[in-house]
Amino acid sequence: MNEKSLQTRLNNIQAVLKRKGFRLTNSRQKIVEALLGCGGHITADGLLEVVHQIDPSVGRMTVYRTLELLSELGLIRPVYQGTGAAHYILLDGGHHHHLICSGCDAVFEFEECGLQEMSKLLAERFNFEIEGHLVEFYGRCPNCQ
Amino acid sequence: MNEKSLQTRLNNIQAVLKRKGFRLTNSRQKIVEALLGCGGHITADGLLEVVHQIDPSVGRMTVYRTLELLSELGLIRPVYQGTGAAHYILLDGGHHHHLICSGCDAVFEFEECGLQEMSKLLAERFNFEIEGHLVEFYGRCPNCQ
DNA sequence: CTCTGTGCAAAGGATTTGCACTACG
DNA sequence: CGTAGTGCAAATCCTTTGCACAGAG
Numbered sequence: 001m002n003e004k005s006l007q008t009r010l011n012n013i014q015a016v017l018k019r020k021g022f023r024l025t026n027s028r029q030k031i032v033e034a035l036l037g038c039g040g041h042i043t044a045d046g047l048l049e050v051v052h053q054i055d056p057s058v059g060r061m062t063v064y065r066t067l068e069l070l071s072e073l074g075l076i077r078p079v080y081q082g083t084g085a086a087h088y089i090l091l092d093g094g095h096h097h098h099l100i101c102s103g104c105d106a107v108f109e110f111e112e113c114g115l116q117e118m119s120k121l122l123a124e125r126f127n128f129e130i131e132g133h134l135v136e137f138y139g140r141c142p143n144c145q
Numbered sequence: 146m147n148e149k150s151l152q153t154r155l156n157n158i159q160a161v162l163k164r165k166g167f168r169l170t171n172s173r174q175k176i177v178e179a180l181l182g183c184g185g186h187i188t189a190d191g192l193l194e195v196v197h198q199i200d201p202s203v204g205r206m207t208v209y210r211t212l213e214l215l216s217e218l219g220l221i222r223p224v225y226q227g228t229g230a231a232h233y234i235l236l237d238g239g240h241h242h243h244l245i246c247s248g249c250d251a252v253f254e255f256e257e258c259g260l261q262e263m264s265k266l267l268a269e270r271f272n273f274e275i276e277g278h279l280v281e282f283y284g285r286c287p288n289c290q
Numbered sequence: 291c292t293c294t295g296t297g298c299a300a301a302g303g304a305t306t307t308g309c310a311c312t313a314c315g
Numbered sequence: 316c317g318t319a320g321t322g323c324a325a326a327t328c329c330t331t332t333g334c335a336c337a338g339a340g
Contacts, residue, residue, distance in 0.1 A: 022295090023294060023338090023340075025294090025296080025338075026339095027295080027297095028295090043329095044329080057297090058297090059297045061331075062296055064329095064331075065295085065296085065331095071247075072247060073247075074247050074283050077281075079224065079225065080222075080223040080225070080231060083213070085328085085329060085330095086329085086330095099273060101273075102217060102219050108271055110267065110271075114259060114263060119282065122244055123284070128244060128246075128285065128286060129284050130282055130283070130284035131284045131285070132282075132283050133280065133282040134281045135260075135278065136222075136278060137263075137264065137267055137275055137277075138219050138236070138275070138276050138277050139268070139273040139274050139277075140274045142272045145274050168314050168320065169314080169315095170314065170319090170320060170321080171314090172321070188304095189304080190304080203321090204321065204322040204323070205305095205323090206305085206307095206322070207321055207322070209304095209305065209306075210306095210320085210321085228330090228331090229303080230304060231305090
């Protein structure tokens with residue numbers, strides 16, 4: 001996860017937008033950039049703040065709409081994390097993995113790669129065109145046990 | 146998933162509540178009963194309606210609070226499904242698996258059992274006490290491709 | 291030039307507090 | 316009996332529309 005790969009991911013997301021016939025506006029670029037820059041764990045409102053640091057002219061609902069658009073394209077996913085507002089997580093690599101503490105809502109990320117077979121299996125069984133997956137483990141962290 | 150196992154699960158959830166020092170009130174029993182009865186895929190408001198069919202004296206916020214309590218105990222989990230209100234899913238068996246269409250938001254459930262090892266692995270690596278997990282695959286169903 | 295996307299403000303829901311009352315243990 | 320839990324209503328917060336304008340293709 002260095003500058004280079006961020007740039008690659010940015011280009012990739014923009015390519016998906018273009019391919020599906022959506023316009024590459026300044027606001028969308030800034031929003032995606034901010035989302036990638038903050039690691040992809042953020043609420044809509046939080047993302048708005050980050051975007052404003054880059055470009056204050058982007059409005060709140062453009063952020064909401066862009067997030068919705070990216071969700072439909074399977075690039076991000078809204079999840080509940082703790083209480084309150086929805087958190088969005090990046091799914092552009094095809095998958096994402098969380099370890100969440102049910103006591104303090106801390107989130108740890110990890111890599112794993114045991115689900116590619118499962119993905120194929122499900123694609124066949126349900127005749128689905130699988131875009132990605134999200135895995136979340138719940139438990140109590142050392143401090144909360 | 147027959148009557149017997151529903152009863153078992155009900156008892157299990159009540160046992161968890163008791164063990165953690167929470168009271169087994171009439172409202173909570175009715176709410177858990179309704180949640181199990183409807184299969185465990187429902188919004189807070191939807192659940193309220195089901196509960197009211199059993200016992201109209203249960204209030205809306207008791208449902209909200211009970212759902213929050215069950216979430217903290219790791220027995221259920223709120224997820225986004227389509228847009229709008231949060232959906233709660235049962236996690237009392239320790240795990241839950243979804244296949245979601247990003248086009249029409251249809252949800253398919255499936256069983257799998259390849260993550261028990263992963264669970265142990267993570268427990269050791271992060272020193273976590275793992276309670277359960279949720280797996281969601283995203284893609285497009287046959288109708289939406 | 292045309293049509294998609296944007297931004298503002300105001301509406302629309304969902305979820306959460308404050309407080310007196312009920313009932314579990 | 317004491318305290319956790321409940322219920323109502325009002326408040327709060329997140330998110331979504333309606334509509335005129337601006338910018339991408």
